[in-house]
Amino acid sequence: MSISTHRPLWRFTLLVLAVSLLPGCFFSRSRTNPELSPELASQIIPNQSTAADVTALLGAPNEVVQLGLRTAWRYEHTVEKQSAAFLVVLGLRGVDTQSDRVWVFFDSEGNVTNIGTQFQASEAEYDVPIF
Amino acid sequence: MALVALLSVSCVTGDYNQTRVFQPVPAEAVDALVVGEAELGEALASLGAPLQVIELGRGAALAWGWKESTDWNVTGSANIGNVRGRIQYADAALEFPGVVLFFDQSWTLVGKERGFLSELLLRPQLPRLVEQDGGIATGA
Numbered sequence: 676m677s678i679s680t681h682r683p684l685w686r687f688t689l690l691v692l693a694v695s696l697l698p699g700c701f702f703s704r705s706r707t708n709p710e711l712s713p714e715l716a717s718q719i720i721p722n723q724s725t726a727a728d729v730t731a732l733l734g735a736p737n738e739v740v741q742l743g744l745r746t747a748w749r750y751e752h753t754v755e756k757q758s759a760a761f762l763v764v765l766g767l768r769g770v771d772t773q774s775d776r777v778w779v780f781f782d783s784e785g786n787v788t789n790i791g792t793q794f795q796a797s798e799a800e801y802d803v804p805i806f
Numbered sequence: 807m808a809l810v811a812l813l814s815v816s817c818v819t820g821d822y823n824q825t826r827v828f829q830p831v832p833a834e835a836v837d838a839l840v841v842g843e844a845e846l847g848e849a850l851a852s853l854g855a856p857l858q859v860i861e862l863g864r865g866a867a868l869a870w871g872w873k874e875s876t877d878w879n880v881t882g883s884a885n886i887g888n889v890r891g892r893i894q895y896a897d898a899a900l901e902f903p904g905v906v907l908f909f910d911q912s913w914t915l916v917g918k919e920r921g922f923l924s925e926l927l928l929r930p931q932l933p934r935l936v937e938q939d940g941g942i943a944t945g946a
Contacts, residue, residue: 766821776855791850804824
């Protein structure tokens with residue numbers, strides 16, 4: 676049985692190449708505001724729920740927009756995933772920002788008239804770009 | 807030789823960035839909303855929660871936006887004798903494409919536009935008395 680003497684040298688060369696070509700990389704994730712769930716949002720029913728019901732379910736909104744005597748409230752939870760690799764003089768960076776968002780529309784009496792939802796925060800991905 | 811000499815006293819770095827912010831709304835869903843007929847509830851059901859809601863006159867504008875882009879950022883610098891130079895090139899796309907739907911006071915769709923949100927939402931708005939809204943339909 677023969678043992679190749681080239682194997683350790685080959686591995687060392689690969690390691691040196693990898694270290695020199697990939698001196699650094701990073702991954703980060705940031706989250707803004709508490710998560711929103713479809714289950715909670717589904718409990719907000721137009722022409723039935725009130726502003727008090729919405730506050731009890733979702734808490735204070737992130738934004739209130741005045742629409743004459745009516746209002747619209749925004750709730751948003753954002754996830755940003757960032758990943759990067761540094762190849763000596765070249766940096767490759769990918770940023771993906773996705774959000775869960777709920778808009779609740781009220782009439783002048785504070786009754787819910789409409790609700791719009793989207794839940795995409797969980798779809799944020801780490802993705803280092805390749806040309 | 808001159809190139810080697812230049813490279814030995816200079817540094818060039820580059821960044822390649824890929825950015826995705828939110829997701830596009832389906833074009834077919836926007837097309838399916840008929841101006842003069844569609845109401846707020848229908849728009850929210852087919853497009854989801856908008857990015858922005860803006861009061862516009864007695865009505866409102868709802869904006870959906872997203873961004874998917876790649877860009878380069880190249881920076882070069884050199885020290886030659888007492889002279890130090892630096893040059894930078896960037897092709898980052900700053901625009902945010904999207905769709906804006908315009909609704910009247912009774913939440914009926916009165917217009918829809920596609921383009922860059924920065925251009926679509928920069929419309930002059932005049933102050934008004936909200937008491938004027940009394941007696942109009944407030945629900946969708």
